[in-house]
Amino acid sequence: MSNESEHSSFPEGTSQEISGRSTLESFAYDNAIVKNFAWATTIWSIVGFLVGLIVALKLVWPDFLGFIPELSYGRLRPLHTNSVIFAFAGNAMFMGVYYSLQRLTKARMYSDTLSKVHFWGWQLIIVSAALTLPLGFTTSKEYAELEWPIDIAIAAVWVIFGWNMMGTIFKRREKHMFVSIWFYIATFLTVALLHIVNSFELPVSLLKSYSFYAGVQDALVQWWYGHNAVAFFLTTPFLGIMYYFIPKAANRPVFSYRLSIVHFWALIFLYIWAGPHHLLYTALPDWAQSLGTVFSIMLIAPSWGGMVNGLLTLRGAWDKVREDPVLKFMVVGVTAYGMSTFEGPMMSLKNVNAIAHYTDYIIAHVHLGALAWNGGLAYGMLYYIIPRIYRTKLYSLKLANIHFWAATLGILFYAIPMYIGGIMQSLMWKEFLPDGTLRYANFLETVTQLIPMYMIRAVGGTLYIIGACVAAYNLYKTAKSGSLLTDEHVKSAPLAESVSTTHKHWHRVLEAKPLRFAVLSLIVVLIGGIIEYVPTAIIQSNIPSISSVKPYTPLELQGRDIYIREGCVGCHSQMIRPFRSETERYGEYSKAGEFVYDHPFLWGSKRTGPDLHRVGGKYPHAWHYMHMMEPQTISPGTIMPAYPWLFTDNTMYHELEGKIITMRKLGVPYPEGMEQKAEKVARAQAEEIANDLPENKTMPVDANKEIIALIAYLQRLGKDIKAVGAH
Amino acid sequence: MIRNVLQTIGGIEVYPIISLLMFFGLFATVLIWFFRVDISHVKTMASIPLEDAQSDENGK
Incomplete structure (x- = not known):
């Protein structure tokens, strides 16, 4: 490998105890599992994007694909969102974690069996989603549509992932946990918590259940989950990935490690409170809405701190960004992260939310996140990892550049018309005539105006898919031109257990104690959830009851x-x-x-x-x-x-x-x-x-x-x- | 709505105070750490991704 350092890393403070190279331990990184996740994300991305294109076209031509229930808009939309989040971004995240965790801990994954169970279990969940959602089995809660048996499978596979990850961290040869690992631990713990709490449901039959919560409580739990799924499934793991892969690709240390620590603690603490901004002006209590807004605004600081840290890591290496597709994709990704994390807090202001909510503005916002931020980092990683694990060079730099421009233009063609359309429709909804009646009393008038925007959006989506197909071909040819290094043999010094930590700085001690660290992060995350959620949960019995409201017949x-x-x-x-x-x-x-x-x-x-x-x-x-x-x-x-x-x-x-x-x-x-x-x-x-x-x-x-x-x-x-x- | 909620939860007044204290505590702690941390340690940490394990061709 071209940029591999000649020096092995001796854990700080233990170098004297290591007498020489004879004490180095030989082991091998598991590249096979990285390869599996890499191909899974490459293939599922195209599936997820194609379903997206189908639903986009259905908004222009509602009769497109006839009237097959399984291919109707309402059933395919959740399949699109789930496949992009859990199949594309999910597999990309696991690829990044399995690659970087082994190298940051200087250890092979804890268990090859757990790695395999995780991989195949996750793919099985994706397939079951692809079957059940079009068949109409859905809980209807966004990004949590899958029915209860699949929810249980998700929890089980997620625990296997966490077990394998924590096991690897415990047997590491690098004493200090790099900040990426912190982000991975927080991801594991918080997603587990969110998924379990939001999935409380009572089964009626094998594939039908009712949410444990009702009305306002259900909405609050759902958006506590929905918002933090974006935070802890699509953001924190990718930030961990950013902190590893950008320094690697640029061959520069992280711009400010101190900033990355502040970034981490501030981000996980603030994010968990921001969920209610999805429910502004709804029947949710005002105090919860206001808390959601305040914490959302504060989130700008750590988010931008992280973005700046990622971009400044490239200082002195900007020339590489011109040539290296890895850095190109990552720079676009991190920049989009900055834009999305500015846009998000702005939309959580009530006056902005009043205009943006319920419109296609939100659709543009989430696609900027998914296609540019997650997509940018995912493809950056693929272009980095595939040539390395196949011990070869990227098949075609030209094709990678074509992909880059197709993706970037695709995002612009997607997002800009949706931003314009969203604002336009919202203003039409709110326009009054001098006599006090609505100018566009017929809702349909505001929809027909959007059709040209929907058409341009479909063009943008098509461009992005073309790029994804070019990438798949390029990566396939790259793999064909090399041979997979299943086990990458390396050697490193073992972790000396005798090192006393008593005189060390307390935070350094924390960096060396994964369990203590994990508990602390969980507490930080729980605080927001409990203080914000518990009072609302208590309302259940005290909610202003309306005596005329009766159960459905x-x-x-x-x-x-x-x-x-x-x-x-x-x-x-x-x-x-x-x-x-x-x-x-x-x-x-x-x-x-x-x-x-x-x-x-x-x-x-x-x-x-x-x-x-x-x-x-x-x-x-x-x-x-x-x-x-x-x-x-x-x-x-x-x-x-x-x-x-x-x-x-x-x-x-x-x-x-x-x-x-x-x-x-x-x-x-x-x-x-x-x-x-x-x-x-x-x-x-x-x-x-x-x-x-x-x-x-x-x-x-x-x-x-x-x-x-x-x-x-x-x-x-x-x-x-x-x-x-x-x- | 807010009045109904606040009236029904005993000791609700303490919630915002707890959250403010926790919020302040967390940020104060991180700030103290930020200014007191040993710079050489920070430099070591920043370079961890660049320090690859030694390749072991004989290990195969």
């Missing part, structure tokens, strides 16, 4: 599950914010007490279509019936897809008994005996709705079809508090 519950299965939440929110522009358009703003029986909550995060919280009773049954069958007939120019299968598939009445029992266990006060008569009650309500629908010769109305259950749910939405005014 069995048919509505079944309809709600169809709404969840079809991923309606991907385009429709159910949370009207207290703005005049929203109450004018949708009706009374949403109250916390209205969601107490919502397991899970369905507030949504994006409005490609209008909010539905007060849609109940707004239109006749027949409107919904026709709208779901042929949206274009009811709303010409709409991009809402048709759902023909809801008119042919029967409502699964037999599931209701189990669902009612499960809901009651979760605290929903269904009367005694409701589980036995649920089916009868549901059938009677379905008949009522069907009788209300006009006769249709081409397709006779059948009360047993799923569309009837869905209509029952939609017609119930937001109606309960209207009963208060009635008496």
